[in-house]
Amino acid sequence: MNRRHFLASASAAMVLPRPSFASALPLTLKAQSVTQQILPEGEGTTAMLGFNGSTPGPELRLKRGAQASIKVENALQEGTAVHWHGIRLENRMDGVPVLTQDLINPGDSKTYSFVPPDAGTYWYHSHYISQEQVARGLMGPLIVEDDMPVDVDHDVTVILSDWILNQDGSLVDEFTDMHSVAHAGYMGNFARAFLSRDEVRQGDRVRLRLINAATNRIFPLMLSGVSGSVVALDGMALSQPRDLSDLVLAPAQRADLIVDITGPVGFDMQTGQGGYRLAELRVSGENSERKPGPLPKLTAPNLPAPGSPAQHLTLTMMGGAMGGHHGGANIWSFNDVSDLPPDPFATIERGETVRITLANDTAFPHGIHLHGHHFYEVAADGSLGDLRDTTLLAARESRDVLCVFDNPGRWLIHCHMLSHAIGGMRTWVEVT
Structure with missing residues (x-):
């Protein structure tokens, strides 16, 4: 698709499904066929896979240190399994066929139970023929909430991905094309970001949780309309906040940002031909109560310190x-x-x-x-x-x-x- 068509994706933000909280146990994720509006509104829809009727699947919100129970139902015509990416959990709950579990066959279900030890930004995705099932949409955000809420006006999840699409929106099945596999991998001709909300106020302080859910694409990112810092990587709080420049996310990597809104927020992928707009966060109204101040710090990771290598x-x-x-x-x-x-x-x-x-x-x-x-x-x-x-x-x-x-x-x-x-x-x- 040409650059004009690609940039048209910014005309409206795709809002993620409403969060599912761990208080309603067990949570349920149903893997199924879905139809999604990936291209801009008014253009063709895309037949995909997803959880609970959409892709990305619903945002799961868990409590740190509390038992989580998530039932995965398989309504597909093939097996699947779900990996809880970045969670330091019990091995048998890791979601890897052959190593840790049997497949969840069509019509069957499996309940994953674990205690997330670390607050932060994570995600879940298929770990069976994942180069295809993730590209088709079997993925979603997973947030482990902080013990004490961080002082922000909004907490916004941003999921990045790309696909090879025909002009009518249909997905091109080139997931195991040998040329792609031997080179940079399945790389879409269309990309966008999915946001958990589409509007903020001027002056709001916002936590942005960026997740690269693409199967192969590295996203060099540039944000406009904000001032702030990177405060966590892959779910782990940084000891010192970091400048927003040089923000690069490989597939599966995450970054948490705390920013103050200075204007409409643009999420752009940097390329040799300039920036490609992935999404926009609209600004409506002004926050007159939020006063400038230092960015809040996240809780430091509670991991064992390395010793002398054995x-x-x-x-x-x-x-x-x-x-x-x-x-x-x-x-x-x-x-x-x-x-x-x-x-x-x-x-x-x-x-x-x-x-x-x-x-x-x-x-x-x-x-x-x-x-x-x-x-x-x-x-x-x-x-x-x-x-x-x-x-x-x-x-x-x-x-x-x-x-x-x-x-x-x-x-x-x-x-x-x-x-x-x-x-x-x-x-x-x-x-x-």
């Missing part, structure tokens, strides 16, 4: 177009092994600190996601950097991470460019 592992990303020879049997591999091996990449005693060198020996970027844990990115000077559950590595880039593996079970590690995952970039560790 192991130093290297995980090398290999393969793909222009990637050279590798020993894996698929398009991509980790350490010359494609797809889930029968034995773990590493066996780790519970509580051990492990240093992992992530080496991208390919011509494309990769967003590496570790299930069930967060890890520290190690800065160039050796100091501890950000806490993440997904780290973005540019082509030919390497980065060390430090992780305290305190959550027992079999945990998946994979590229969250989901085309690369289905192309072989998957492995696992066992924490005993």
